[in-house]
Amino acid sequence: MNANPNILNTKGSINTYSIKSLPLSMALINSQGKLVEATDEWVRYHGFQFDNINGQSICSLLKQYADNDWKQVVAEGLSGISKQGITRGPNNSFFKWSFSPWFDENQNTIGTIHKVDDVTQKTLNDIKYDKLDNLLNLQSEISKVGFWEFDIDNYAISWSQTAKEIFEVGPEFEPTVKNTLEFYRNSKEKEIVKMLFRNSSEIGITWHEKLRIISAKGNKKHLNVACRPIYSHGKIIKLVGTLQDITEQVNSKVTIEENENLLNTLIDSLPASVFIKDTESRKILVNKQEEEFIGLPKQEIIGKNDFELFDAEIAKTFREEDLRVLSTGVPILGKRTITKLKSGKELALLTSKIPFENIKGEIKGIIGISLDISDVIQKERELKQLIQVTTVQNNKLIDFAHIVSHNIRSHSANITMLLNFLNMEEDPIETKNLLGMLGESASDLAETLEHLNQVLVINQQLKLDREIVNLHDLTNKAATHLKDQLDLSQARLNNQVSENLYLKTVPIYLENILIQFISNAIKYRRPNTTPQIRVYTTRENGKIVIHVEDNGLGLNLNQHKDKLFGMYKTFHNNAEAKGIGLFIARNQAEAMGAKLEVKSKVNKGSTFSIIIGHEK
Amino acid sequence: MKNNSVFIIDDDLITVFGLKKILERISKEIKPTDFCNGSVALDAIKSRIKDGRPLPSLIFLDINMPIMDGWTFLENFLELPITQKINIKIITSSIDIADRNKWQAYAKQSVHQIDYLTKPIHKLDINDLAVLEMAS
Numbered sequence: 001m002n003a004n005p006n007i008l009n010t011k012g013s014i015n016t017y018s019i020k021s022l023p024l025s026m027a028l029i030n031s032q033g034k035l036v037e038a039t040d041e042w043v044r045y046h047g048f049q050f051d052n053i054n055g056q057s058i059c060s061l062l063k064q065y066a067d068n069d070w071k072q073v074v075a076e077g078l079s080g081i082s083k084q085g086i087t088r089g090p091n092n093s094f095f096k097w098s099f100s101p102w103f104d105e106n107q108n109t110i111g112t113i114h115k116v117d118d119v120t121q122k123t124l125n126d127i128k129y130d131k132l133d134n135l136l137n138l139q140s141e142i143s144k145v146g147f148w149e150f151d152i153d154n155y156a157i158s159w160s161q162t163a164k165e166i167f168e169v170g171p172e173f174e175p176t177v178k179n180t181l182e183f184y185r186n187s188k189e190k191e192i193v194k195m196l197f198r199n200s201s202e203i204g205i206t207w208h209e210k211l212r213i214i215s216a217k218g219n220k221k222h223l224n225v226a227c228r229p230i231y232s233h234g235k236i237i238k239l240v241g242t243l244q245d246i247t248e249q250v251n252s253k254v255t256i257e258e259n260e261n262l263l264n265t266l267i268d269s270l271p272a273s274v275f276i277k278d279t280e281s282r283k284i285l286v287n288k289q290e291e292e293f294i295g296l297p298k299q300e301i302i303g304k305n306d307f308e309l310f311d312a313e314i315a316k317t318f319r320e321e322d323l324r325v326l327s328t329g330v331p332i333l334g335k336r337t338i339t340k341l342k343s344g345k346e347l348a349l350l351t352s353k354i355p356f357e358n359i360k361g362e363i364k365g366i367i368g369i370s371l372d373i374s375d376v377i378q379k380e381r382e383l384k385q386l387i388q389v390t391t392v393q394n395n396k397l398i399d400f401a402h403i404v405s406h407n408i409r410s411h412s413a414n415i416t417m418l419l420n421f422l423n424m425e426e427d428p429i430e431t432k433n434l435l436g437m438l439g440e441s442a443s444d445l446a447e448t449l450e451h452l453n454q455v456l457v458i459n460q461q462l463k464l465d466r467e468i469v470n471l472h473d474l475t476n477k478a479a480t481h482l483k484d485q486l487d488l489s490q491a492r493l494n495n496q497v498s499e500n501l502y503l504k505t506v507p508i509y510l511e512n513i514l515i516q517f518i519s520n521a522i523k524y525r526r527p528n529t530t531p532q533i534r535v536y537t538t539r540e541n542g543k544i545v546i547h548v549e550d551n552g553l554g555l556n557l558n559q560h561k562d563k564l565f566g567m568y569k570t571f572h573n574n575a576e577a578k579g580i581g582l583f584i585a586r587n588q589a590e591a592m593g594a595k596l597e598v599k600s601k602v603n604k605g606s607t608f609s610i611i612i613g614h615e616k
Numbered sequence: 617m618k619n620n621s622v623f624i625i626d627d628d629l630i631t632v633f634g635l636k637k638i639l640e641r642i643s644k645e646i647k648p649t650d651f652c653n654g655s656v657a658l659d660a661i662k663s664r665i666k667d668g669r670p671l672p673s674l675i676f677l678d679i680n681m682p683i684m685d686g687w688t689f690l691e692n693f694l695e696l697p698i699t700q701k702i703n704i705k706i707i708t709s710s711i712d713i714a715d716r717n718k719w720q721a722y723a724k725q726s727v728h729q730i731d732y733l734t735k736p737i738h739k740l741d742i743n744d745l746a747v748l749e750m751a752s
Binding site for chain 2: 401402405406407409410412413414416417418420421437440441579
């Protein structure tokens, strides 16, 4: 490509040479603002076509970079003033441009030299630096992180603005090693700081530490201080680091810890088992009582489900409760459960299970509160037993009052009546008759008193002498007592009691009861029928029941059952019936904690039974 | 027609003796019949109804008796189709309030006159026997 002859001609005397291939990006502009010549680099940079640019107005060429008023700039350049600037170039590049006066040999301005440098990289770096700087300041401001620097050689310390704010000193404050140390709260803290600095400056240790200061305004603060040594040619020349005010965090952490402590203490000291379970029924929190209840330390309970902690039976109950609460969201409140443990002990619990939700309202687990009420239940049972005993005693008292009222009074009333007659009687024969009846009444009264006395003796016996007896032998013994009656009635007694059955009982009472049963069987036999009496045993709820079965008269239990074991109740037209035998038998049975029962059918026979107790 | 029929239902022979003696003193016309329990007395009444014979105007009734006691007798008796008003005197040695309450309950619900006398009985007033048609 030739140098432009036109321009050469135009410029006349100026001896120009082609600048085209100079390794620079520049262009020469004549006084009319027209391009005289440009280097290849300039042309390439701006992306022009070589053929048509020479002689064109520089302003129109640079028009594509709209962010400058090129006319103004070029005009100033041509008037001999140097101008420069940075402009965004093609392809996201940045270029630095300048217009400097173009002089001829006589120092006359004949145009302007336009120079361009691609400064893209530098500009980008600057922008990045600015950004980072901004960010850092922003971060420092937001996070309250201050910077500090310690120049070892000069023994000089410097703080950033934020650092000064943390120490609550003004921007004019000049930190020194000495006054910096003063801020630390106590001598112990100061020693730590000194030691940390020594370690860093001498052996290059990097550290960060929580330290406490008292600010210039007297506020107690917690700082997170970090330090890192800076090396130059293998030698530690500086320590740099950060300071962060963590007072709030520390305080809120303390508050949280205090609250947590309070809550834990509260939960732990509740006189109930408290636990929290996740949706899989795994324990995620337990209190002391629950630890004791399970018998394992906390760390061995957390994360385990009930099947890993309890008997399968109980665990199943617990899990079913959990699932119900989890699926329905309805809490279980104060539910009583009684479970038999493997050890045989009974466990009674009063349990509440309350679902707990997360912020979204989803059920995330169960809060459980459980009270071991085994003792209460036991006490309740004892109380019930006591009430039962009291009721029985009370009934006996009523019975007794009844007996006294009916039986003793009837005799005494008779005696009174007879005496009254006797007083008015003049006929000696009738007098004798009355006296005879009076004697009868008196002996009846004595007999009644004797019977009552027997009953009283039975009921007053607080401690009964219990012995282990063979039931088969005892039955035989009772039969021996009734030998005469059995022989007379030609009754057949069949002792079917096992020869190996032993019982702990009150032998005299049990023997008397058997005698009563058997003698009743004989007394109330059916006429013209050989009495068949069978004695045998069965078991009812683990208790031994002795039965005396006969084929006698039987009786209508619908009418008589209530009265059967009462005093002076007789049910047959039988001269021997006194109505005292079964009454005494009942009292003896009750005294040993046994119970009498009867089954009967008229003209078929009766079975009298005693539910006595466990085998020995 | 005079009806001096009196029933004594009591298993205690001395009471029966005493009552008869007292009645005899009042009037020789009274002819008491005694029964040793409620069951035999009830049978007798039923058979009288069946045969159309006169029923007793006065019944002395003991409470404690074998086979059928006084209360059971009373219950059965009150169910019988009897139009005639009969005076039933319960004779008891009981001082049990429950017995007294029971009597009051029966007395209220019955068309018959039911009285409650406590032993010992020394004598009866003529008014007690108003139900009997006697030459006084």
